[in-house]
Amino acid sequence: MELLTTVEMGEADRLAGARGAAGADLMESAGLAVADRVVAMLQGRPVTVVAGTGNNGGDGFVAARLLQSRGHAVRLLLVGDRGKLKGDAAAAAGRWQGPVEAATPERLGNTPGVIVDALFGAGLDRPVEGLPRAMIEAMNASGAPVVAVDLPSGINGTTGTVMGAAVEAVHTVTFFRLKPGHVLLPGRLHCGDLTVADIGIPADVLAEIKPRAFLNRPALWSGVFPVPKPEGHKYGRGHAVVVSGGLSFGGAARLAARGALRAGAGLATLATPREALAVQAAANLAIMVRPVDGAEELRGFLSDTRHNAMVLGPGGGVGAPMRAQVLAALASEAAVVLDADALTSFADSADDLFSAIGKRAGRAVILTPHSGEFDRLFKEIKKNLKVIGKLDQARAAARLSGAVVLFKGADTVVAAPDGRTSIADNAPPYLATAGAGDVLAGMIAGLLAQHMPAFEAASAAVWLHGEAAAAFGPGLISEDLPDALPAVYRRLFAALGAASPGPRKTL
Ligand SMILES: NC(=O)C1=CN([C@@H]2O[C@H](COP(=O)(O)OP(=O)(O)OC[C@H]3O[C@@H](n4cnc5c(N)ncnc54)[C@H](OP(=O)(O)O)[C@@H]3O)[C@@H](O)[C@H]2O)[C@@H](O)CC1
Ligand SMILES: Nc1ncnc2c1ncn2[C@@H]1O[C@H](COP(=O)(O)OP(=O)(O)O)[C@@H](O)[C@H]1O
Numbered sequence: 001m002e003l004l005t006t007v008e009m010g011e012a013d014r015l016a017g018a019r020g021a022a023g024a025d026l027m028e029s030a031g032l033a034v035a036d037r038v039v040a041m042l043q044g045r046p047v048t049v050v051a052g053t054g055n056n057g058g059d060g061f062v063a064a065r066l067l068q069s070r071g072h073a074v075r076l077l078l079v080g081d082r083g084k085l086k087g088d089a090a091a092a093a094g095r096w097q098g099p100v101e102a103a104t105p106e107r108l109g110n111t112p113g114v115i116v117d118a119l120f121g122a123g124l125d126r127p128v129e130g131l132p133r134a135m136i137e138a139m140n141a142s143g144a145p146v147v148a149v150d151l152p153s154g155i156n157g158t159t160g161t162v163m164g165a166a167v168e169a170v171h172t173v174t175f176f177r178l179k180p181g182h183v184l185l186p187g188r189l190h191c192g193d194l195t196v197a198d199i200g201i202p203a204d205v206l207a208e209i210k211p212r213a214f215l216n217r218p219a220l221w222s223g224v225f226p227v228p229k230p231e232g233h234k235y236g237r238g239h240a241v242v243v244s245g246g247l248s249f250g251g252a253a254r255l256a257a258r259g260a261l262r263a264g265a266g267l268a269t270l271a272t273p274r275e276a277l278a279v280q281a282a283a284n285l286a287i288m289v290r291p292v293d294g295a296e297e298l299r300g301f302l303s304d305t306r307h308n309a310m311v312l313g314p315g316g317g318v319g320a321p322m323r324a325q326v327l328a329a330l331a332s333e334a335a336v337v338l339d340a341d342a343l344t345s346f347a348d349s350a351d352d353l354f355s356a357i358g359k360r361a362g363r364a365v366i367l368t369p370h371s372g373e374f375d376r377l378f379k380e381i382k383k384n385l386k387v388i389g390k391l392d393q394a395r396a397a398a399r400l401s402g403a404v405v406l407f408k409g410a411d412t413v414v415a416a417p418d419g420r421t422s423i424a425d426n427a428p429p430y431l432a433t434a435g436a437g438d439v440l441a442g443m444i445a446g447l448l449a450q451h452m453p454a455f456e457a458a459s460a461a462v463w464l465h466g467e468a469a470a471a472f473g474p475g476l477i478s479e480d481l482p483d484a485l486p487a488v489y490r491r492l493f494a495a496l497g498a499a500s501p502g503p504r505k506t507l
């Protein structure tokens, strides 16, 4: 599903107008969707609408009128001067029959009913201060459930950031498509449940807008997802290589290799320093183990182009030997996933990494930083006050590095250098456990080994990883993740209509 920035949503509005949809009708539909949602939770209680002077407030006036016309008790508190209302919002205010009270925190008080937050939506363009801020705080302190119109007031729809203060809603009704701010943190946490209402904007406006951000769902990448074929064989499903750390650091690589195999790579090999060879050989069954010490041996190992995807970094150590291994990997034909120590090793020489990536011309590279690694590798982006929010930071990092950047967290963003981004919302909080990132890196390599393109492979792995964690449930540790994947695959393949054919039934 496309995610529309507030600018793109304005464009959708304009294009809908050009196709004959009147702004007043869109506002009426928006107010109706809000009213319907509020009615479902009222249980005889009164409604207080807190409206601003923009079109978000206009939606609030429509909802107030429709709720009153259905016999509910409705108050309307206006934040700002009534004379500031214009256009459709002024017309909507004109059709509201009840009193318009000047909003104050005291007038809101401990309202016994449901609050409709129609203060700010897409038009919020600066930090909230003064009376609007006091009203946001009063809504949060009231103890009443708040239904937000379009966005919880104070949340930036494009970045998901809190602009000073923000409403904590139990439900948010937005229009046409979700916005990134509904999915990114902290915005998502302020929204409560979400309704996306059809208000009459024709879907074909999207062909002109060409959105670049998407909710991470199978529809985004299922068209290129590798489903095993009856006539296939293991070599056709690729060979993932994971470079192991030394004697007492090999667990991370084992987790990654198991992730790669469970994700569907035909073969997986641990390339391990000799000092850890016996330990790794004893610890693995389906995963093969080969001795590979240092950058030169890695270069030789990867000259066998059947080794078509690899992971470097987990448990690998920070420093010059790791940098040399990364450069050897990037010089190979294999698709490369760089994680953990492989990223941190370039904290003071990021340009060397980016220029090596630049020379790969079309061969996949995926960088998988968590926020600490992101800050170290992309210092300049973090310092740039104009690049606000995780979505734009990930995009800037992908552009700068030339790699697909997977910026981890509860709202993992995958960004491609061409600007495409996915945002995930399916990772449960107990996924934050040691080694979970290693499994993810391996799963990406498992999909790359099966020839999935980089942006789609990274996005798919993030979704599968979140689903696997949720399927296992609380108490999860990272080694549970690969073994939770088969159940997720069964569901996914069934949904894709691609259930692997079983043995023919002969009666
Ligand atoms: N697009 C569509 O298709 C549809 C859109 N619809 C609805 O329109 C909404 C967008 O409406 P919008 O553009 O009028 O902006 P909105 O959120 O009401 O806020 C603007 C007002 O806030 C003010 N203001 C801003 N920041 C401020 C601050 N920090 N502190 C104080 N004031 C601040 C700003 O005033 P000013 O900058 O002039 O001071 C202005 O008055 C959208 O969210 C959806 O609900 C629907 O009707 C269906 C179709
Ligand atoms: N609060 C959270 N909710 C859901 N997922 C999270 C949260 N915090 C982290 N994660 C996920 O957990 C994984 C942790 O990876 P990482 O930090 O690399 O750990 P490790 O290095 O121990 O493997 C990532 O996939 C990340 O997106």
Ligand SMILES: [K+]
Binding pocket: 056, 117, 118, 119, 120, 121, 148, 149, 150, 151, 152, 153
């Ligand atoms: K709002």
